[in-house]
Amino acid sequence: SSTREAIEELWGAKVVDFFGLSDIYGACAAMCEAKDGLHIVEDQILVETVDPATGEVLEPGSQGELVYTTLCKKARPMIRFRTGDIGYVSNETCECGRTLGRIHIQGRKDEMFIVGAVNVFPTDVEYVVRAEKGLTGEYSIRVYTENFTTRYEVSVERAQGSEEAFDAVAKRVEEALKAHTGVRPAKVLVYDAGKLGTSSEHKASRFVDERTK
Template identity: 40%
Template structure:
């Protein structure tokens, strides 16, 4: 069976495969990883209790802290002699989370990344400009290995050096761009400053964007600015890296279910929610050897859909990631995700998608400010137009998000740019500054 056909297999066949692989994974996790054996025993459940896919909900959750508590290799299910690659998170909030891969795992990773590339029919004629960071971060090498396996020409540009990247993209004739959506917009911004014509000087036809939440408005801005097809590549290093899911031509984010079983839970109670209800995405790996993850809580908020997709794929899809439950701001009792603010901003002409949300405390109340860069053309229209725009944004946020936010419009290129994941929130409430 070709890799592309795996996305179209009948649901009955897929679910039978999932159950077989799930049961094998649970047996290996129980007998080869002391952490899981202890956790299963405490929950009063064993591998023999998994008889149907619905039994998955009986198993305990795994969270990121579990990886940190078992740093570095405590969750590995194979001896180190079988580990051929190690990746890890940055570890900016303590010990990094460490993930390992066997030769088998590397083949699975390459497979799901090839299927990601096939969403835009990437082939040996393409030149892939890979601006994801290389090294311990899974992005760079994840995109690199699969593109090379397809036979495409890979330019391992990594992050940073924006002007040099633009020169290489133009001179080498890149047709595919791989990077974060915020960096894609930064590239476009600098390209215009340098005098490039985005549509004439570059040959890009598609881009694969991920590693940070992006609103529909931001995706549209990237696609229209560069004149390309936007493909979202969703993944987590704890699960495999990029390659967990990707968007088809209809914008549906399909999960490669023959390797990862998704669930949606209530983030407060942990109860499994029915399809169509919003909650936290939970993923279980069913083909990984080195680091099996049982019911891993991603913290990502989304919705599962199982109805047929117009693209013909039978694997289910999830909605655009609304945000992370741990990135959700609670401002005076109202839940706010940065992506919701971003969506309001990207619907208003005269604004750029560069913004920062600043949360502070005034007495007992939370105070929310949104700093947004305006388009250079708008500055020529005078202070009056800026005042009108501020009021419009504040009204839109109140009407759509039910929050009272003070808007601060700043000049272009004022806010700090990121070469990787964009930092959108400054929460000063606990700092008392």
């Protein structure tokens, strides 16, 4: 992700993702040097995807909610433990040569929103905001209903010392979001560095859901 790449650039270190669930097995999957998904600890857990609404098991490679089954636990086994994570499992041999399956997590089920028949996750917005130059990397998303249609707006911060016009920043981010997600935001709001308030929180709340239930 662009966040991982930003950390690598800042620290000059190799950064990889690691995934674990204490309910399941602790260490469940980890990223290799190819950085194309996270290799599953397949001798300990089985990972599948299910339809988030019905729980129906989907074909390998299909996008759905990731569920985990323990293979070795005796005291407290888990069968298709639901995580709320949306993603898919790939079983092709990795570029690194390993044949272990890989999970690709795209976002949280409770934060996914659909705009014009396109599934959008906050991680999609994060990728764009942190890849674009001239921004602090801080952002927030507001999802709302207007005329029975789901819309979203994104707020970003212009980098400290940037002299790029607010309108120009908004237009650039809007086009980048359209290119990456396939749907254009209703609005992009631009603030000066530090004005969003997300960087001061221990765990920033970047997603505001105002959709009509």
